Amino acid sequence: MQNSLKNLEKLRCSDTVRIVGMMTGTSADGLDLCLVEFSGTTRFPTFEVLESTTCPLPSHFSDAFKRPLELTVSTATNLSFRLGEWYANQLISTKWKFDLIASHGQTLVHAPPQYTLQIGEPGFMAEQLKTPVVFDFRSQDVVLGGQGAPLIPVVDEFLFRDETEVRAALNIGGIANITLLPTKADSRPIIAWDxxxxxxxxxxxxxTWTQGAEAFDRDGAQARKGVVNQTLLGWLNANP
Known part of the structure; x- marks a missing residue:
C-alpha cells in the first residue's frame, strides 16, 4: 500500500505519464488494451497513442458474461478473481512499459440509480506488475444519483470539442450513446445519453445470419453491401 501511494505521488508530480487503458465490453469478445503517453499538467494534456491491441476473450468468460443474471454469488466472485488474474497475464505478455493501469473491468449488471457492478479483481495487476491501478469508474456516480454511464463523454470532450462548431459524437458500442458538445466558449454543460x-x-x-460462423460484422463488410431503406430513414429522421 505504501509503495502504491508513493508511486501515485510521484506520478502526480510528473510532466509525462504512460497509462494503459483496458476494458472488456458488452460484446464480450475481447480485452482492448491501449497504451497512451500524456504530457503536460493542464486539464487536457497532449497525448500520443503508443500501442494498442485486442486479446481474444476465452470462451468460458464470454459465455458467462452473456448470462450474468444466471450466475450465483460464489460463481460471480470467482469469475471476478479469475478475470483479474487473466487481465494481469495479458498485460505482462505485452511487455509494455507504463506508469499507471486504468481498468474498467467487465460490467455484470448495471441498473442505476440502484446499483452497478464491474468485475475483474485489480489486485492481481497491482501485485504482479507493481503498478497502481485505477478502477471502478461507475459506482461513485451512481452513489451520487447519476447513471454511471455513458463514460465516453469525457473522451469526446478531450478529442472533439471545438472552438466554433457544436458537435455530436455517436459511439456504437454494445449499447450506443450520443454526446452533445457545445463550443468551448459555451458555458452550457456537455450532455450525453444512451x-x-x-x-x-x-x-x-x-x-444468426451466418449460423454461428461469424460473431460480428468485421469492418462493416456485410453492412456495406446493404441498400439504405429511404422510407424507413425518412420516418426515423422525422421522429422528434
Whole structure:
C-alpha cells in the first residue's frame, strides 16, 4: 500500500505519464488494451497513442458474461478473481512499459440509480506488475444519483470539442450513446445519453445470419453491401 501511494505521488508530480487503458465490453469478445503517453499538467494534456491491441476473450468468460443474471454469488466472485488474474497475464505478455493501469473491468449488471457492478479483481495487476491501478469508474456516480454511464463523454470532450462548431459524437458500442458538445466558449454543460442497443443486436444478427460462423460484422463488410431503406430513414429522421 505504501509503495502504491508513493508511486501515485510521484506520478502526480510528473510532466509525462504512460497509462494503459483496458476494458472488456458488452460484446464480450475481447480485452482492448491501449497504451497512451500524456504530457503536460493542464486539464487536457497532449497525448500520443503508443500501442494498442485486442486479446481474444476465452470462451468460458464470454459465455458467462452473456448470462450474468444466471450466475450465483460464489460463481460471480470467482469469475471476478479469475478475470483479474487473466487481465494481469495479458498485460505482462505485452511487455509494455507504463506508469499507471486504468481498468474498467467487465460490467455484470448495471441498473442505476440502484446499483452497478464491474468485475475483474485489480489486485492481481497491482501485485504482479507493481503498478497502481485505477478502477471502478461507475459506482461513485451512481452513489451520487447519476447513471454511471455513458463514460465516453469525457473522451469526446478531450478529442472533439471545438472552438466554433457544436458537435455530436455517436459511439456504437454494445449499447450506443450520443454526446452533445457545445463550443468551448459555451458555458452550457456537455450532455450525453444512451440511445439503446448497438452492437449487441448487430452481433446477434450476424451470428444468426451466418449460423454461428461469424460473431460480428468485421469492418462493416456485410453492412456495406446493404441498400439504405429511404422510407424507413425518412420516418426515423422525422421522429422528434
Amino acid at each position: 440511445t439503446g442497443p448497438g452492437n449487441t443486436l448487430i452481433d446477434r444478427a450476424m451470428a
